[in-house]
Amino acid sequence: MLHQLRSGRSTVAAFVIFALLAAIPFVDFEIPGLFNGPLNGPGTLQLLALCATFAGVALSYNLLFGYTGLLSFGHALYFSTGIYVADILLTRYHWALLPAIAATFAAGIVLPFVLGAVSLRVGGIAFAMVTLAFAQAGSILVLENPGRLTGGEEGLGLDVTNLPSFLIGVVNTQYLYWIALAYLVLTFVICWWTVNSRPGRVGQAIRENERRVEVMGLNPFAFKLLAFTLSGFLATLGGIVYLLLLGGATPEVTTANLSLALLLMVVLGGAGTLWGPALGGALYEYLDFRLLKLSSSSEIASLPGWLRAPLAEPLFILGALFIVLVFFFPGGIAGIAGRLRRRPRQQPTAVDVEVQPEVAQ
Amino acid sequence: MSTVVLLLVTGLGLGALYFLIASGLSLTYGLMRVLNFAHGIFLTVGGYASWWIAVRLPFGDPWRFLVALLGCLVVGAIVAAAVEIGLIRPLYRRHVEQVLVTVGLALAFTALVQGTFGPDPISYPAPSWTQGVTQVAGANIPNSRLLAIAVAAVVFLVLSAFLRFTRWGLIVRAGVENRAMVAALGIDVQRAFTLVFALGGVAAALAGALGALYFGNIDPERGTATLIFAFIVIVIGGLGSFTGSALAAVVVGLLQQFMNYYASVYWGFSAAGDLSVVLLLAVVLLWRPQGLLGRSVG
Secondary structure, eight states, rough: HHHHHSSHHHHHHHHHHHHHHGGGGHHHHHHTSSSSSBTSSSSHHHHHHHHHHEEEHEEEEEHHHHHOOOOOOOOOHHHHHHHHHHHHHIIIIOHHHHHOOOOOOHHHHHHHHHHHHHHHOOOHHHHHHHHHHHHHHHHHHHHHHGGGSOOOOGGOOOOOSSSSSSGGGGGGGGHHHHHHHHHHHHHHHHHHHHHHHHHHHHHHHHOOOOHHHOOOOOOOOHHHHHHHHHHHHHHHHHHHHHHHHTTTOOOOGSSSHHHHHHHHHHHHOOOOOOOHHHHHHHHHHHHHHHHHHHTTSSSTTTOOOHHHHHHHHHHHHHHHHHHHHHHOOOTTHHHHHHHOOOOOOOOOOOOGGGOOOOOOO | HHHHHHHHHHHHHHEEEEEHHHHHHHHHHHHHOOTOOOOOOHHHHHHHHHHHHHOOSSSOTTTHHHHHHHHHHHHHHHHHHHHHIIIIIIGOOHHHHHHHHHHHHHHHHHHHHHHHSSSOOOOOOHHHHHHEEETTEEEEEEEHHHHHHOOOOOOHHHHHHHHHHHHHHHHHHHHHHHHHHHTTOOOOOHHHHHHHHHHHHHHHHHHHHHHHHSSSEEOOHHHHHHHHHHHHHHHOTTTTOOOHHHHHHHHHHHHHHHHHHHHHTTSSOHHHHHHHHHHHHHHHHHHHHTOOOOOOOO
């Protein structure tokens, strides 16, 4: 993946794909079955923008899980930090947009840095549980609604008075779509650059064998903290985009289910690759949306009860699909694509990391 | 004074539920380094199975509850053994994939329960005795708390005796210590693991039924919600340490109850209990990353 992306052909491919995606608001034909209404209709653009946002957030999580081998169950915390900090500053304190975004940026760096420094004191499974606990604290805090700041269970609608007019209203959905796409491109480029940088390579070495990195005289903690902070920051950016896109915050984004969904997205696409998690994030979000629509459709309602109950729950289908995926396609979409494309003498790609046997303890 | 006694007993009751979930989690982790993210579904299975049985039985309490309890334990053991044999064993030693599969299972199963029985809590047909109160040192203690404490104490003693005095217990303890050596001596650690997994399922199912009495209802989300605190408990107690998880469960339960009560009385802030538990976790990690009774870093 890595050396392929470096080659000119992949760079051109990336340019072409993102340019095509950027042109979607100018295209008005319909794709029946995939989307309701024309491609540049507000509903479709909103869905595509959501897909792009989650593609970016999945990429940020992939930096942690796929490229550094850190299994975190608390990534939703940093995503919701972006959503709630920006929302509270704009809506409750009536800040202007730019200062609010700047302050959210700061929160998106400080919070993962501090919490990462604590949780990285343990490794492996304990790390997973500790990140889960911290994210749960954030979720509880949002639901508790201290000082009536977060809106509790109701969520907090975004006050748009301080926002520029092109960000408001259904007719301007294309601008929000471009912002979401820009976020995805930015995250993609940062991840690409990070993965190929020296700290990024140390991160991948930590994933493979942390002890060996230590023996070579490097301090794994510092590199892991760097990956954790950068990944948290990119998720926070995604949170801001999500807030603008949906025009408000709901407490569901803070829950463990969102962290788990991010894990699903990354594994679905193929952990430790660049295109995979982006594709996985977009596909997951699309499936989630469509399955929810499907669950309230008349076809499902006419099914017998024992079949209706599972099919009406998107999470059941996604969870079951995920189990099948882990068992039979451990490399995700990128792994399948790699297997189809791989010629006999080509060397294996980074996708195979997941299925490598664990080093004996 | 009576408030303190009440908080003490309800805190111990909550700790009892945490212990019942954490004990299985801690032992499965200790033996096979498996983080079972689907452990919460055994709690859900216990709650819903005992409810399902209880509302169908023709006779009244206390036998109705006891039969339902026994039934849910059997169901818990079967479901746990099935999960271990069907989903976890094929991925032997591939720890990350084992976690991923249990994550998928937890999501899918919770969604399935929601789809089948509805997303809202269902009120639980609790026996009348458990809904009453008992006077302890001037405080009116709900009997469901006392029951949870008594059952958890019995489970602790039985499991301790099992680990201490039986051959299987010896294998489990040795396996936690050094699995490779036990396997090299020709002992089937995998079978011991299935046993421990099923026992953990039984304990969690027990927690599901007792939790239904404790909260007065069953809820599809409770398994996951309680599991998060069980995770905190086993990290604080020391991963793989059975006694450590019991100790940490008591500490966490008490801290949560006391902070919840006093913070909401004095500051009107009712989430303080949950938050202080997370804070305790952070403090323990900074001071003793291996946990209270753990030996090596996870």
